[in-house]
Amino acid sequence: MKLQLELNDKNEILQYATIGELANAVECDIKNMPDDFHTNFEPCFYLFESGDIIENPDYVAPEPVIGPSQQDKINAQIMLTQAKQKEDQDKFNAQILLKLAGGTK
Incomplete structure (x- = not known):
């Protein structure tokens, strides 16, 4: 083989x-x-x-990577963007509910 x-x-x-x-x-x-x-x-x-x-007599094991990977950083940015969008949507929904309930003009 x-x-x-x-x-x-x-x-x-x-x-x-x-x-x-x-x-x-x-x-x-x-x-x-x-x-x-x-x-x-x-x-x-x-x-x-x-x-x-x-x-390989000259082999040196690579140092472990400490900290977030590039993919972790991308995921965190996406989650932050989604949280901001949800916050904006919640504020908008609250304003609409207030108008429907007659709370603001």
Whole structure:
């Protein structure tokens, strides 16, 4: 069985596929990968050297992102806009109800 590997210029494995194809990928025989490859895979954690997949001795795990993501910021802005629209609609409805009840002229 073959693996499709997408590599960067340092031969670090960015992604892989066991089914289908990746653009600009190299092929590797599945018997040339470590037993824990699927479990431990992270982009750049493994290198492809001389037809074998090995752990990258220079791998540094990425720092976790702290704080809201870009999508969180977009969602918050949408919710804020909706809350403002609801507030405006509630004020308008109150004014209409007052006029209907004869409270204002």
